Amino acid sequence: MTQKHIFFALFTALAFRAWAWPRLRRLVAVGCSYKAKALASALFVSGLDLEPDSAPEVSDEAYLLMRLFGATVDREARSVTCSFFGFQPRTAAWRPGFGAALTPGALPLAAPPR
Amino acid sequence: MxxxxxxxxxxxxxxxxxxxxxxxxxxxxxxxxxxxxxxxxxxxxxxxxxxxxxxxxxxxxxxxMTKSVMGALIGTLVKDGKLSLADRGLLPEWTGDDRSAISLEDLLRMSSGLNFSEIYADTGSDVNAMLFDAHDAGGYAAARPLESIPGTVWKYASGTTNILSLIARRAVGEENYPSWPRRALFDPLGMDSxxxxxxxxxxxxxxxxxxxxxxxxxxxxxxxxxxxxxxxxxxxxxxxxxxxxxxxxxxxxxxxxxxxxxxxxxxxxxxxxxxxxxxxxxxxxxxxxxxxxxxxxxxxxxxxxxxxxxxxxxxxxxxxxxxx
Known part of the structure; x- marks a missing residue:
């Protein structure tokens, strides 16, 4: 392999990473957020008795790929966290009167209704 | 009932x-x-x-279906004189650009002219970014640029309704906003759930x-x-x-x-x-x-x-x- 080939391979890999990375990040972030929010609302607002890993809301038909996103339910804190093998974790938490909301970053949630 | x-x-x-x-x-x-x-x-x-x-x-x-409820909630603000269908210049962040021409009626009729992709199957679409990758849904939608003259093109967009929600928040005021849907609509209708x-x-x-x-x-x-x-x-x-x-x-x-x-x-x-x-x-x-x-x-x-x-x-x- 010549130096030219190595440069070409490196360039291609970097270009692919630059193109693919934001798309992959968005795919995983949206998938984890959707699953966390859907499960938190189903469990803590609707009060459904469902298995997080097999609930049709997040695992059937068009949602088949969401099975790859692991869900952890904290029933005491009434929150659900989903991630792709620890990557891009997203949490949705329940608050009295306001249902479930995604809690990205450190932004505080709204105050409860008076 | x-x-x-x-x-x-x-x-x-x-x-x-x-x-x-x-x-x-x-x-x-x-x-x-x-x-x-x-x-x-x-x-x-x-x-x-x-x-x-x-x-x-x-x-x-x-x-x-929530959109229709938000439409009704906007109606209660019109009834109270806090908003009117002809209102323009609806958000301070639109001041000085063409989005200030968007009227409340344009928003209710899904004719804002704002660019917004409403494709749930596309994880890169605006609707997914707004609902599942943004802190501020209304702010995300309000920041979208115009793609047509307000009122001239119909385009169903979830962002439009969240802009209405943001406008309502500012019209109602921070103190009253959290309890506003309940007071304005849910309690009068008996929608206790x-x-x-x-x-x-x-x-x-x-x-x-x-x-x-x-x-x-x-x-x-x-x-x-x-x-x-x-x-x-x-x-x-x-x-x-x-x-x-x-x-x-x-x-x-x-x-x-x-x-x-x-x-x-x-x-x-x-x-x-x-x-x-x-x-x-x-x-x-x-x-x-x-x-x-x-x-x-x-x-x-x-x-x-x-x-x-x-x-x-x-x-x-x-x-x-x-x-x-």
Whole structure:
């Protein structure tokens, strides 16, 4: 392999990473957020008795790929966290009167209704 | 809602109940997953049915049916004189650019002119970014650029309703905003189960996340069937059910659908049997609320039809109309 080939391979890999990375990040972030929010609302607002890993809301038909996103339910804190093998974790938490909301970053949630 | 009217024949109620229960069964390869059906006739529950694991007390997400509720909430602000349909310059962040020409009516009629992609299957779309990757749903939508002159192009966009929610927050004021939907709408209608979810900044996600029991969704429909009572401004129901000037095939009014989509059985002989005064709140995965004032009917169907074609709402309405 010549130096030219190595440069070409490196360039291609970097270009692919630059193109693919934001798309992959968005795919995983949206998938984890959707699953966390859907499960938190189903469990803590609707009060459904469902298995997080097999609930049709997040695992059937068009949602088949969401099975790859692991869900952890904290029933005491009434929150659900989903991630792709620890990557891009997203949490949705329940608050009295306001249902479930995604809690990205450190932004505080709204105050409860008076 | 009241107990069933004495003059409503028992055999008709039985026929409606049979339809409601039959809607719970699967039919064909596409999973319908109907979870709740409530049919009101002349303001009373004529029939209702729930899938196993669901009941009259289960709050369910209306998804985009929520938009019609946000439309009603905006109506209450118009009634109170806090907003008017002709208002422009709606957000400070639009000051000094062409978006200041967008009117409240443009937003209610989904004709803002803002660029916004509404494709749930595309994780890179604006609707997914707004709902699942942004702190501030209304702020995300409000930051979108114009792609056409406001009021000249109809384009259904969830971002539009979250902009309305943001405008309402500023009109109502921070102190009153958290309890505003309950005071303005849910309490007067007796929608005790309603839970309106917010984004991380505390703005109600008017496009997508109102949970309520099927009966409470029916109570909301009944408000429109009864002309808005003293909750909505005079003429608001007519305004909501009048076709948006730029909506193709007169299919959309003001935050209410006037025609069903093809996926829900629109443009079929069953759809042709639906009276012309019908209007619908419709949501993701087959959430349907239909109001038919001329027949005194409010029909609610909630479900998890991931493949939207699984639920033929036009056919169900045709059967309901024949039975009622």
């Amino acid at each position: 009241t107990p069933r009217a004495a003059d409503f024949p028992e055999r008709r109620a039985a026929a409606l109940q049979t339809l409601a229960e039959a809607s719970l069964a699967e039919r064909g390869p596409r999973r319908r997953r109907t979870r709740a059906v409530v049919i009101l006739k002349d303001g009373a529950v004529a029939a209702e049915a729930y899938a196993p694991g669901f009941s009259a007390g289960t709050p369910l997400n209306g998804w985009s 309603a839970v309106f979810e917010t984004d991380a900044t505390g703005t109600f996600i008017g496009s997508s996340f109102l949970f309520a029991t099927a009966r409470d969704w029916a109570r909301f429909g009944l408000l429109y069937a009864e002309g808005g009572r003293d909750v909505l401004p005079a003429g608001w129901v007519k305004f909501s059910a009048t076709p948006a000037p730029r909506a193709p095939n007169e299919k959309y009014g003001a935050h209410w659908w006037l025609k069903l989509s093809k996926e829900l059985g629109g443009e079929t002989s069953a759809a042709a049997a639906i009276p012309a005064d019908a209007f619908h709140a419709l949501g993701h995965e087959g959430q349907c609320l239909t109001v038919i004032p001329s027949r005194g009917l409010v029909v609610v169907r909630m479900g998890l039809s991931i493949d939207i074609k699984a639920w033929n709402h036009a056919e169900f309405l045709k059967d309901v109309l024949e039975a009622a």
